[in-house]
Amino acid sequence: xxxxxxxxxxxxxxxxxxxxxxxxxxxxxxxxxxxxxxxxxxxxxxxxxxxxxxxxxxxxxxxxxxxxxxxxxxxxxxxxxxxxxxxxxxxxxxxxxxxxxxxxxxxxxxxxxxxxxxxxxxxxxxxxxxxxxxxxxxxxxxxxxxxxxxxxxxxxxxxxxxxxxxxxxxxxxxxxxxxxxxxxxxxxxxxxxxxxxxxxxxxxxxxxxxxxxxxxxxxxxxxxxxxxxxxxxxxxxxxxxxxxxxxxxxxxxxxxxxxxxxxxxxxxxxxxxxxxxxxxxxxxxxxxxxxxxxxxxxxxxxxxxxxxxxxxxxxxxxxxxxxxxxxxxxxxxxxxxxxxxxxxxxxxxxxxxxxxxxxxxxxxxxxxxxxxxxxxxxxxxxxxxxxxxxxxxxxxxxxxxxxxxxxxxxxxxxxxxxxxxxxxxxxxxxxxxxxxxxxxxxxxxxxxxxxxxx
Amino acid sequence: xxxxxxxxxxxxxxxxxxxxxxxxxxxxxxxxxxxxxxxxxxxxxxxxxxxxxxxxxxxxxxxxxxxxxxxxxxxxxxxxxxxxxxxxxxxxxxxxxxxxxxxxxxxxxxxxxxxxxxxxxxxxxxxxxxxxxxxxxxxxxxxxxxxxxxxxxxxxxxxxxxxxxxxxxxxxxxxxxxxxxxxxxxxxxxxxxxxxxxxxxxxxxxxxxxxxxxxxxxxxxxxxxxxxxxxxxxxxxxxxxxxxxxxxxxxxxxxxxxxxxxxxxxxxxxxxxxxxxxxxxxxxxxxxxxxxxxxxxxxxxxxxxxxxxxxxxxxxxxxxxxxxxxxxxxxx
Numbered sequence: 080x081x082x083x084x085x086x087x088x089x090x091x092x093x094x095x096x097x098x099x100x101x102x103x104x105x106x107x108x109x110x111x112x113x114x115x116x117x118x119x120x121x122x123x124x125x126x127x128x129x130x131x132x133x134x135x136x137x138x139x140x141x142x143x144x145x146x147x148x149x150x151x152x153x154x155x156x157x158x159x160x161x162x163x164x165x166x167x168x169x170x171x172x173x174x175x176x177x178x179x180x181x182x183x184x185x186x187x188x189x190x191x192x193x194x195x196x197x198x199x200x201x202x203x204x205x206x207x208x209x210x211x212x213x214x215x216x217x218x219x220x221x222x223x224x225x226x227x228x229x230x231x232x233x234x235x236x237x238x239x240x241x242x243x244x245x246x247x248x249x250x251x252x253x254x255x256x257x258x259x260x261x262x263x264x265x266x267x268x269x270x271x272x273x274x275x276x277x278x279x280x281x282x283x284x285x286x287x288x289x290x291x292x293x294x295x296x297x298x299x300x301x302x303x304x305x306x307x308x309x310x311x312x313x314x315x316x317x318x319x320x321x322x323x324x325x326x327x328x329x330x331x332x333x334x335x336x337x338x339x340x341x342x343x344x345x346x347x348x349x350x351x352x353x354x355x356x357x358x359x360x361x362x363x364x365x366x367x368x369x370x371x372x373x374x375x376x377x378x379x380x381x382x383x384x385x386x387x388x389x390x391x392x393x394x395x396x397x398x399x400x401x402x403x404x405x406x407x408x409x410x411x412x413x414x415x416x417x418x419x420x421x422x423x424x425x426x427x428x429x430x431x432x433x434x435x436x437x438x439x440x441x442x443x444x445x446x447x448x449x450x451x452x453x454x455x456x457x458x459x460x461x462x463x464x465x466x467x468x469x470x471x472x473x474x475x476x477x478x479x480x481x482x483x484x485x486x487x488x489x490x491x492x493x494x495x496x497x498x499x500x501x502x503x504x505x506x507x508x509x510x511x512x513x514x515x516x517x518x519x520x521x522x523x524x525x526x527x528x529x530x531x532x533x
Numbered sequence: 534x535x536x537x538x539x540x541x542x543x544x545x546x547x548x549x550x551x552x553x554x555x556x557x558x559x560x561x562x563x564x565x566x567x568x569x570x571x572x573x574x575x576x577x578x579x580x581x582x583x584x585x586x587x588x589x590x591x592x593x594x595x596x597x598x599x600x601x602x603x604x605x606x607x608x609x610x611x612x613x614x615x616x617x618x619x620x621x622x623x624x625x626x627x628x629x630x631x632x633x634x635x636x637x638x639x640x641x642x643x644x645x646x647x648x649x650x651x652x653x654x655x656x657x658x659x660x661x662x663x664x665x666x667x668x669x670x671x672x673x674x675x676x677x678x679x680x681x682x683x684x685x686x687x688x689x690x691x692x693x694x695x696x697x698x699x700x701x702x703x704x705x706x707x708x709x710x711x712x713x714x715x716x717x718x719x720x721x722x723x724x725x726x727x728x729x730x731x732x733x734x735x736x737x738x739x740x741x742x743x744x745x746x747x748x749x750x751x752x753x754x755x756x757x758x759x760x761x762x763x764x765x766x767x768x769x770x771x772x773x774x775x776x777x778x779x780x781x782x783x784x785x786x787x788x789x790x791x792x793x794x795x796x797x798x799x800x801x802x803x804x805x806x807x808x809x810x811x812x813x814x815x816x817x818x819x820x821x822x823x824x825x826x827x828x829x830x831x832x833x834x835x836x837x838x839x840x841x842x843x844x845x846x847x848x849x850x851x852x853x854x855x856x857x858x859x860x861x862x863x864x865x
Contacts, residue, residue, distance in 0.1 A: 191672055
């Protein structure tokens with residue numbers, strides 16, 4: 080996400096950084112580049128104007144230009160200002176002190192409200208909350224069915240009355256149900272509406288009045304252009320939303336909407352939806368996102384993700400196995416599954432500092448299908464084969480390939496890669512870092528014919 | 534009057550069944566013109582007058598800057614904006630366009646309409662059956678657009694339409710299309726949830742042939758253009774369709790949300806690489822978004838807008854008219 084904006088800003092800043100001394104005209108030139116980069120990233124025209132003005136004033140301060148490393152100072156300022164533009168260190172949802180926390184979701188058609196409802200429901204469910212969703216989109220054909228399916232998948236209870244009831248009445252009824260059934264959270268899905276549609280905006284205001292939500296969230300498509308600001312302003316008026324859910328951040332959107340909305344409405348981005356799967360949904364951290372845009376990585380998020388998923392005992396066991404060189408295909412499978420729980424691998428790569436600049440890795444398309452195939456192959460092996468792959472002879476290979484629906488060369492490839500990995504782990508255990516080539520061999524799904532084991 | 538459906542659709546040698554003028558709908562249909570005017574003026578009132586008033590009172594450096602700002606705010610993108618403004622400024626300087634408010638405005642509208650008409654061609658439904666495939670990013674309005682196209686083809690032009698519910702991924706997508714099929718009087722072919730979208734398209738074409746239907750419209754699941762595996766799946770759907778009829782799909786349209794910014798260009802480019810696009814359906818133009826990204830798509834990729842969506846009702850899906858659009862683009 081934000082790749083193109085990221086590339087341009089990084090290029091500009093690395094130029095600035097490489098200079099020992101900065102003149103006013105250097106800063107001017109950098110500001111022009113930044114302005115264009117932001118405009119092409121769909122950051123709102125007016126936001127860009129203000130942003131570059133603030134930035135320039137700060138960068139031309141004597142404390143920057145006279146400092147020992149003015150370039151570095153400029154990078155720091157851009158980072159801070161970007162984070163501030165998106166809302167600083169991040170904000171929290173308001174939670175009810177007693178009874179269900181009511182969250183009202185609003186947004187334009189197609190921004191991804193229904194999906195966001197289900198993802199949010201799962202987010203709370205993961206925290207052990209009892210979550211219900213209310214289906215108040217009675218206009219779009221089959222929207223209720225979609226919420227029933229997705230809400231169910233998220234483990235939430237779905238309150239629906241079909242499409243003949245009045246959305247305001249459904250919302251009220253759902254709230255009563257949520258109280259009676261002592262739910263912790265009630266998420267109210269509403270129909271997508273145009274911000275200039277008076278009747279529907281009025282309906283939204285009435286739902287808001289009747290349900291007295293603790294939080295009103297505006298769902299915004301990250302690919303929205305200059306109009307994002309107008310939309311947000313109108314919704315702010317009718318629904319007084321408290322925060323924003325950014326959707327479709329997994330595309331190559333340049334994030335202009337994300338950068339503009341907070342600046343214009345003063346409401347923070349609370350959540351970001353980053354993929355098709357129901358678990359591709361996370362809290363939004365503006366400061367971390369700013370670092371990511373500037374290629375400074377987001378190690379904090381990565382560590383958090385890992386902490387959520389990795390079982391400490393298992394990690395200790397693994398360390399021991401690595402040390403004693405007893406790592407088997409079975410362990411490999413466990414490891415792979417654990418890493419995959421953290422989300423798509425391509426997403427993880429973006430969080431590593433400096434990876435943004437490493438073109439090869441960034442564009443390395445981690446093929447999740449390839450990983451599925453690897454799983455299938457290992458699962459088709461006998462326990463003995465998993466412990467000692469060297470016993471896998473020709474007929475065993477054939478059997479494994481048949482069993483996993485793959486080909487013999489896939490099995491060969493996996494065994495070979497596993498071998499390489501073990502070799503690398505041995506060298507790591509003995510204190511040496513693997514070189515880039517070894518890493519590439521490991522991560523690369525497609526075999527590179529000329530590479531040879533050392 | 535704007536372009537009509539008959540003008541924008543190439544039916545080839547086919548003679549559609551006569552459509553009985555729907556009498557009951559008469560009062561509503563008269564309302565259509567009013568609605569059109571309203572939906573356009575709701576967000577962009579009194580187009581040309583305002584344009585000349587706000588932009589070209591005086592013609593100086595500031596005029597060009599404001600014009601640039603207006604085009605950027607309309608999402609036309611920096612390169613397209615720069616090209617248009619530069620050319621206009623040049624023509625005014627050279628005296629080919631008189632430095633007069635009305636003349637400059639007319640020339641600007643003409644230029645924008647020219648850019649928007651790049652590669653203009655009718656929707657090709659000459660095949661028997663003709664296959665139209667709809668693609669696009671999630672939430673851009675594919676299924677709704679298909680429903681409305683089906684309605685126009687069936688109810689207004691007397692064509693027999695089969696819909697293929699190729700979005701087997703999104704929950705309840707097939708149900709949504711089923712409702713549209715019923716409204717349009719079209720037949721629906723669907724598979725199980727999670728079924729292979731190619732097989733649904735294949736079955737739909739077989740069904741259309743068996744029943745001698747005129748048009749098959751294939752829905753596909755919304756997908757982000759950055760998901761290579763899903764783009765490959767789309768290319769496969771196309772290959773499966775071509776197995777039934779070599780030159781099909783005869784028309785592949787991408788739906789682009791008018792609120793989309795510069796990312797729309799990437800969407801069109803990458804979808805085009807996967808399945809070769811014939812046109813754009815610019816949806817949700819009834820909001821305040823101007824959909825200037827359509828200009829960028831036309832001038833950069835030569836893919837023309839063919840239909841626009843200006844509202845919720847069936848009549849609100851309309852053939853694209855470049856001049857009308859150019860006028861609307863710059864209205865406050």
